[in-house]
Structure formats: structure tokens, C-alpha cells
Amino acid sequence: MTSLPSLPTPKKLGLVIDLDICVGCHACVVSCKEWNTGGYGAALSDQDPYGADVSGTFLNRIHSFEVLPEGAEKIGEAGDARIVHFPKSCLHCEDAPCVTVCPTGASYKRADDGIVLVDEDMCIGCGLCAWACPYGAREMDVAAGVMKKCTLCIDRIYNETMEEVDRVPSCVRTCPTNARHYGDLADPTSGVSKMVAARGGIDLMPEQGTKPVNKYLPPRPRKPLAESAMPLAENSPAASGFFAWLDGMLERI
Amino acid sequence: MHPALSIIVFTTLSGFGYGLAAVLGFGLLDPQFVATKIAHILALFLIAGGLASSTLHLGNPQRAWRALSQWRTSWLSREGVLAIATFIPLCIAAYGAIFHDRYLPLPGIIGAIMSGITVYCTSMIYASMKSVQAWHTRLTPATYLLFSGAGGALLGVVFAVISGSGVLFLMFLSVIFLAAAWAVKSRWRRRMERMQPLSTPESATGLGFIGEVRLFERPHTNDNYLTREMGFQIARKHAAKLVQMSYMLGGVVPVVLLMLTLVAGAAAYAVAITFVTLAVIAHFAGVFVERWLFFAEARHAVMNYYGR
Numbered sequence: 001m002t003s004l005p006s007l008p009t010p011k012k013l014g015l016v017i018d019l020d021i022c023v024g025c026h027a028c029v030v031s032c033k034e035w036n037t038g039g040y041g042a043a044l045s046d047q048d049p050y051g052a053d054v055s056g057t058f059l060n061r062i063h064s065f066e067v068l069p070e071g072a073e074k075i076g077e078a079g080d081a082r083i084v085h086f087p088k089s090c091l092h093c094e095d096a097p098c099v100t101v102c103p104t105g106a107s108y109k110r111a112d113d114g115i116v117l118v119d120e121d122m123c124i125g126c127g128l129c130a131w132a133c134p135y136g137a138r139e140m141d142v143a144a145g146v147m148k149k150c151t152l153c154i155d156r157i158y159n160e161t162m163e164e165v166d167r168v169p170s171c172v173r174t175c176p177t178n179a180r181h182y183g184d185l186a187d188p189t190s191g192v193s194k195m196v197a198a199r200g201g202i203d204l205m206p207e208q209g210t211k212p213v214n215k216y217l218p219p220r221p222r223k224p225l226a227e228s229a230m231p232l233a234e235n236s237p238a239a240s241g242f243f244a245w246l247d248g249m250l251e252r253i
Numbered sequence: 254m255h256p257a258l259s260i261i262v263f264t265t266l267s268g269f270g271y272g273l274a275a276v277l278g279f280g281l282l283d284p285q286f287v288a289t290k291i292a293h294i295l296a297l298f299l300i301a302g303g304l305a306s307s308t309l310h311l312g313n314p315q316r317a318w319r320a321l322s323q324w325r326t327s328w329l330s331r332e333g334v335l336a337i338a339t340f341i342p343l344c345i346a347a348y349g350a351i352f353h354d355r356y357l358p359l360p361g362i363i364g365a366i367m368s369g370i371t372v373y374c375t376s377m378i379y380a381s382m383k384s385v386q387a388w389h390t391r392l393t394p395a396t397y398l399l400f401s402g403a404g405g406a407l408l409g410v411v412f413a414v415i416s417g418s419g420v421l422f423l424m425f426l427s428v429i430f431l432a433a434a435w436a437v438k439s440r441w442r443r444r445m446e447r448m449q450p451l452s453t454p455e456s457a458t459g460l461g462f463i464g465e466v467r468l469f470e471r472p473h474t475n476d477n478y479l480t481r482e483m484g485f486q487i488a489r490k491h492a493a494k495l496v497q498m499s500y501m502l503g504g505v506v507p508v509v510l511l512m513l514t515l516v517a518g519a520a521a522y523a524v525a526i527t528f529v530t531l532a533v534i535a536h537f538a539g540v541f542v543e544r545w546l547f548f549a550e551a552r553h554a555v556m557n558y559y560g561r
Contacts, residue, residue, distance in 0.1 A: 003326050019460075029472070054475055061472035063558050065454070069464035083469055084460055088558065097383065103320035103330035122319055125312020128329055130482065131254070134384040134452060136555035139478040145312025202459035205452045205554065208383055216459050 004099055009114035012186035013152055014092050014213035015172065016195050020220045021179035024064050024085030028171035028180060032060040032089070032150075035170035039155045041120040045143035057141045059150045060089040060171055084219055087180070089171070090137035090150035091204065091212030092116050098129035098138060098149075107147070114186075114213060115154060120146045134208045157182070185213055254385060255485045256548035263307035264375060265404075265544050267336070268397060269537070270299025271368035272405020274343050277350070278365030280358065281409055281423055284350035286416035292408070293347035297340075304336055328381050332374035339367040372401045379547075386452075387445040387551040396441055399434035400540055406430050407507060407536050411529045414514070417522075424511050431536075435504040438543065442496070445550065457557035468560030483553035484561055492550060495542055503539020507532040 036059055037044040046056035063086045092109075096116050099107045106122035107129050109115070118129075118138075125145040130138040138149045153169035156162060166173060172182040183192035192215075195201065201215030239247050273296040276282065282289040308314045321337070323330040342364035349357035376397035379388040406427040413420040454468070455461025476484075487495075510532035517524045552561075 024470075055473075055477050057478065058472070061477075063468065063472055064470035065458055065460060065466050066469040067460050067463045067466050082463070084458070086458055086558075100326040101329065101381070103323050103327045103333065104316065105319070105323050122316065123313065124316045124320060126310070126320070126329065127312075127482065128327075128378070130478070131382055131553070132384060134554035135457075136479040136483065136558060140312060140482070142478070204459055205456050205557075207451055207456060208554065218459060218462065 004109055005111040011113040011184050012213045013113045014185050016181040016192040016215050017087055018179045018217040019084050021177050022085040024062055026062050027174050029060050031170045031174035040151045042144035045141050057139050057148050062087050091214040094211035097132040101128045101132045115152050118147050123147050134205050254548045254551045255482050256545045257310050259306050259309040261544045263303045265540055266299050267303030268401040269404035270296050271372050272401040273408045274368045275365040276405045276409035278361040280356045282412055283418050284356050285354050288412040288415040290351045292412040293350050328374055328377040335371040335374055339371050372398055384554045385551045392441040395437045403430035403434045407533050414525050414529050431504050452554045452557055454557045483555050487549045499539045499542040502535045506535040
């Protein structure tokens, strides 16, 4: 049934992504594609994979944004521009518009942990759920003709044949900088909930009324670029100690 | 949004079909004439053709029957259920007219009302999308219903002229519906052009507290499903021309041709038929352009992540 669970789900499993830490390496993109092309449901196909016009299905993509504070034009001026790498996957919304529009009942939100899934055997590939999602979290697989989306690696997180350390989504396990975190956002004592509380975790597009479960930790304030360490210029009067002596000696030769 | 031909054909053809079915359902064409019997068949064919076209864009059309199950929440499912249910009164009414020369008021009026509700469901598939702000308004179902009525009335005029009965009232109805449809459509356009975007790159990334957000790098250099399906863009100068074309073909030309038919009507039967047929063709072309623009001009919220 494509009705949403009536109550807030007892668990709200999801991701917390730290935009201050992410370096945009795309390791989570590759790891997600690798795990999910052989995991839940149809493979994540590529079209023209070795040609010029390659494209394919991804459940997780990294965008990079340039953020310009007011008055900023170039790096180095008042209010330095900064680059923020921005991983984006399904936010497992509490009020998921992709679920209620589904005409077949293929799209559903689990009542116990809140994960939004697609039953691919029931999906007709109409694409309406992808239209309904403001985040672009769903992508139609061209080869299979069914809708693909992040499963929160449901075949890992409950997989008791794996070691406990691996029972997290593939993207979280693989992130080399620890920018991605997984946990229960309904439990205020969980690690992810504490992070969200401490750092002021944000919802994406709250105005769309989707109540996303996944949260993003905003980038921390940064000191101006001009205050950062600069390489010493020649004849630098700022040199001191050994370098001041060396500076003087070399000057005399 | 990508203007998929199958969906444009579906919404336009089924809209005209339901409009004509409603004209027949309210008994505006006399079933004694052969033309009226043909009109019944044409209405059913237009509806069926539209529905068949809608299945062409499915990834797995063999499971399309499953789409009838989620009518509690999904407008697409409601549309499917009602479309099939509406065939019952429409077929009974067609049977009465074709085989017994009789207008059956009960299935006729039920069929007409259900036709209207089906068109409403079709329009709500789009109007319910909060992610596509241009569509997310009550004006969307209003335009769909009025265009369906205008197309149905205009088709009705053709069959009335052929039979030589009930022409004036249907012409009057056509002009009223055409005027209302294009008036509401121009309000719809004004709303789209003037609205403040609900979501912005700043709200989409949550980075607005730092400053202005703009895309630096896409996830991949090539297109993907999202950019192909949701990232369609049309040049403004072309859109402006197409809009004028849709108003001219869909509204002005049919009305002028109807007036000319009135003038020529009594004198020349063949001329009148030619004029009203041309009016229908012009209107179809105009509405087709209108429906193409409905998709092509609508911006999806996800494009805030793609710098479009």
C-alpha cells in the first residue's frame, strides 16, 4: 500500500552528512554503485559505458557548489568564496511524496524503521515517483525499466553474516574522511542525533514539506584566506631565529 | 520537464475524447443521424488511443494493471480506475445511439460526469506535484477541464453541421469554452512567469546562510536520467513564439472559422463542413503546442542541484 505509515516510525534510520569534512572524492559514489549493482534488485546499468556518451544509474551523486558570501567576487576578497562538496542520495523522508504518488504500490515506506524502498517486481516504470521527489533521489534504470533508489543498504545493515563494523551502508563504511554517518535519528541518544544537535543539522528544502530524515551538518566558519599561512617571501622581514641569520648571511655573500 | 510525446498525445487525445463523450452524454447531438453514431465511436477511439499512448512511456507496461490498485493515494491510479469505469456508461450510451437510434439519458449523463472526473484526475497527476511549482495550482485542473470541454464542443459542431441539427447551440458552447479555456490558461501562464521560486539552490543545499550558492561541478560531466527527464529547457524566444502560436491556432482561428461558417452556413453545406473541420484541426494543433509547453516550460525543483 502506498499510504505512508500513520505514526512517526519508531526508528528513523538515515544518514548524517558532514559538509565541513567531505572532500568530494566520490569514493562513496563508487562504493554505492559497486555494492548496489550486485545487491538489492536489478543491477545499476550503464549505457554506452565505454563510449563517448556514457551515462548510468547512480543512487548517490556528489555535486560541488561554490558559495559566495555577500560582497564576494573573487577568492581573497572580503568574504572568501568557498567550495562545498555535496553528496546527495535518498533522504528517506517522513512525508515522502514519492510513496503516495505510486500507482502500483511498488513504492513504500517501512513502518518499523522508515526506510523508503521500491518493490521492483511491482514497479511499472512510470517515473512519477521521480517527478514527485524534489531531491532527484530516484533514477529510472534504463535497462531494467524500474525505479532505483538508495535502500540505505538494507542488505548490509541487517545482515548478520557480516561483521558488526560492516553493518552500515556501503557509502558510510567506505568514506575515507568520515564525512558520512549512519544511525537512528528517532533516538535522541544516538551518535547521529547528538551530532545533529551539536552542529545544527539542516533539512534540505524544508519548504517542500517532505520532512527528510537525513540531515546535513553545515560547514564550520572558516578564517579568512589572508590569515592563513603564506610562504615566506624573499628578504622577508618576518623571518626570525636561524632563518633571520641565514637571510643576513646569504645577503652578505 | 521533458515533453514526452506519449504523454502529450495521451492528455490531448483523451481530453478531446472525454469532451466529445460529454457532449454526447448530455444529448446535444441527435442519435438518429449517422454522424452522431460515428461521433460515439470517435469519442471511444480517442479515449482508448490516448490511454494506449500513455502506456508507451512505461518501463514495464506488462504490469500496467497493477496501476489500478493504489487509488487511495495516487492520482495516476485514480485516473486509471476511472478511465476504465467510465467506459461502461459510455459504451452503453454508444450502444443505445448506434443500434437503437436512442439517446439514453441515464448512462449518458453518468458518462458525461465521469468523463469530467477522469479528466480532473489526469490533471491532478500534474497539479499534485509540489516539486514542479508551475503545475502545483488549481488552475491546472481548470485548464485541462476547459480544454477538454472546448475540444469536445468543437468536435460536436462538426457532427452537428454534418447532420444539420443542433449547430447553433454547440457553436455557442464552443466559443464560451474556448474563451474560458484560453483566459484561464493565460492566468496560469502569468502565475508561472511571476511566481517566486519555492526552492532555490540556497534552500536545496542548506548553504544559504553563508551566501549565494551556485553550481561549481556536476556529479558527472554527461547527462543522466534526472537531467534528461527533469532538465529540459526551451529558449525563451522560442517559447514566446510557441505561446502566440498556441493562442492563435487553439483559440482565435477556430472562433473566426466558426463565425465564417455561420455566415456561409445556409448557403454552402460543403464550405461549412470544411470550415468547422479546419477549426477542429487548428484547435488540436494549438492545444498540442499548449500541452508541449506545459511540460517544456515547467521547472523541476531538482534543477536547483544542477544549476539550471
